[in-house]
Amino acid sequence: MGDVWSELIGQERAVATLHRAVEGRRHAMTHAWLFVGPPGSGRSNAAKAFAAALQCPSGGCGQCEECRTTLSGAHPDVTLLRTEQLSIGVDEVRALVGRAGVAPVKGRYQIVVVEDADRITERGADALLKGLEEPSAKTVWLLCAPNADDVIVTIRSRCRAIKLVTPSEDAVTELLITRDGVSPALAAHAARAAQGHIGRARVLARSEDARIRRHQILTLPATLTSMTACLDAADNLVAAAAEEASQATAELDQKEMAALQEALGVGGRGGKPRSAQGAIKDLEDQQKARGKRLQRDALDRVLTELTGYYRDVLAAQTAPGTPLVNVDLADQIEPFARRSTPEQTVRALDAILVARTALEGNVAPLLALEAMLISLSQAART
Ligand SMILES: [Zn+2]
Incomplete structure (x- = not known):
């Protein structure tokens, strides 16, 4: 078992930046972050790993209660907004801003993770702006979106961006072999077919149904x-x-x-x-x-x-x-x-x-x- 960073494959630059923030280096920490990267690059996983590392007394060991509860979504001072709706409205954002202002009960910070910040409506963004402009000392916002351009500019300009990249085919293959115990041949096939999308690669490696469905789609054009x-x-x-x-x-x-x-x-x-x-x-x-x-x-x-x-x-x-x-x-x-x-x-x-x-x-x-x-x-x- 590795620390919270071990699953963020191919993201060395982003991890280095986050690591410095967790260590509390001068000017390395800030209260609002925007995680951007192509689908499957692991934006929300990176945000959650960072949240765990911020709460963990040893900077993201991956083993302690702070780490485990943050990663599983059960930490009382980490709020995760995963919307199923196509947009995030003003009421939802107001509730988050309220939540962000509450002092942490257990952890070192009060952290709010928004998985699809690009779906925040304009009125929602106005409400969020208030939260970003008047942060309490312990509040950390972690927003995620495919591109910085997808996020309303007033929000984006107040966040420090963390750019995730599409991991290489080899890195995804390696991850499937070592973490998921997939055979090397199947891992290589799934990694190639998924083109850097880790979640998709894992589904293809694990599910024969998914591989059959993919094959059916690809034989369609003819x-x-x-x-x-x-x-x-x-x-x-x-x-x-x-x-x-x-x-x-x-x-x-x-x-x-x-x-x-x-x-x-x-x-x-x-x-x-x-x-x-x-x-x-x-x-x-x-x-x-x-x-x-x-x-x-x-x-x-x-x-x-x-x-x-x-x-x-x-x-x-x-x-x-x-x-x-x-x-x-x-x-x-x-x-x-x-x-x-x-x-x-x-x-x-x-x-x-x-x-x-x-x-x-x-x-x-x-x-x-x-x-x-x-x-x-x-x-x-x-
Ligand atoms: Zn820990």
């Missing part, structure tokens, strides 16, 4: 030969994403509901009081939003896989001999590349980008996928 094929494929992808989301949440949904009902004293004799109905409705709404977000995440992965496929096709067309990301599918990618032109491949990549923008803009997933697959089939023929 099958889009008619309108019916496109519409069927869109239907299947959206249904599979919904299924994946419900599998991931069904158990949690049930547990949350049971816990809420117990807290409300519902389920005994007599009807539910009115306030209980409201609380149950709120939880149902939150669970629905989480399901939707997970489905979108699953579809986003489909788009990422397809982008990788067409990038490989483009590489085969324009720079033969370039190592393919999907090297296991070379026998499909190479003939596909010969049958089409680089212009067609670029059009296909554009169509995927359009679909991603549509999904982000809350277009119905089925419509976005249908439009994309039809464009992909046309790109292959015109």
Whole structure:
């Protein structure tokens, strides 16, 4: 077992900066930090490791109670905001600012981690600004976002940025072997397919279902030969994403509901009081939003896989001999590349980008996928 930094692979520069802050070097510590980095680089893990190191009497040993409770989310002086909503509103931010001002009961600091700071609304940002401008001595804000540009400028300018990078394929392979006990061949395959996304690499290494699903997505482009094929494929992808989301949440949904009902004293004799109905409705709404977000995440992965496929096709067309990301599918990618032109491949990549923008803009997933697959089939023929 290593210290809290040991899982932040390939992030030596960021870790060095955080380490100096934990050691309390002159000017190294500040009360507001912004962790930025591409998806899968481990922004929130880095923020949590830093939080643990700040609370730990030995600077992040990974073993003591402060470290363990911080990493598991149970530390009373570390608040973690993981939103399932598409935006973080002013009420939620006000509650956090209130929380941040409370003196720590156990740890050395009162720490607030916001995983998706890019989702804070403008009014939310105004509320957060008050918290950042008048920090209490023990407060530390750890905000996370894909890019600094995604965060409202007034917030960003008050934070010290920590930039995480995409870890190398070798580093991810090594991590899967040493920490997860994956065989070297499978670890290398998963690391390559996940292109530096550690969480995704771990899922691919551990789950055969995930590997089969990935293979199905990557064999899709060659099958889009008619309108019916496109519409069927869109239907299947959206249904599979919904299924994946419900599998991931069904158990949690049930547990949350049971816990809420117990807290409300519902389920005994007599009807539910009115306030209980409201609380149950709120939880149902939150669970629905989480399901939707997970489905979108699953579809986003489909788009990422397809982008990788067409990038490989483009590489085969324009720079033969370039190592393919999907090297296991070379026998499909190479003939596909010969049958089409680089212009067609670029059009296909554009169509995927359009679909991603549509999904982000809350277009119905089925419509976005249908439009994309039809464009992909046309790109292959015109
Ligand atoms: Zn510790």
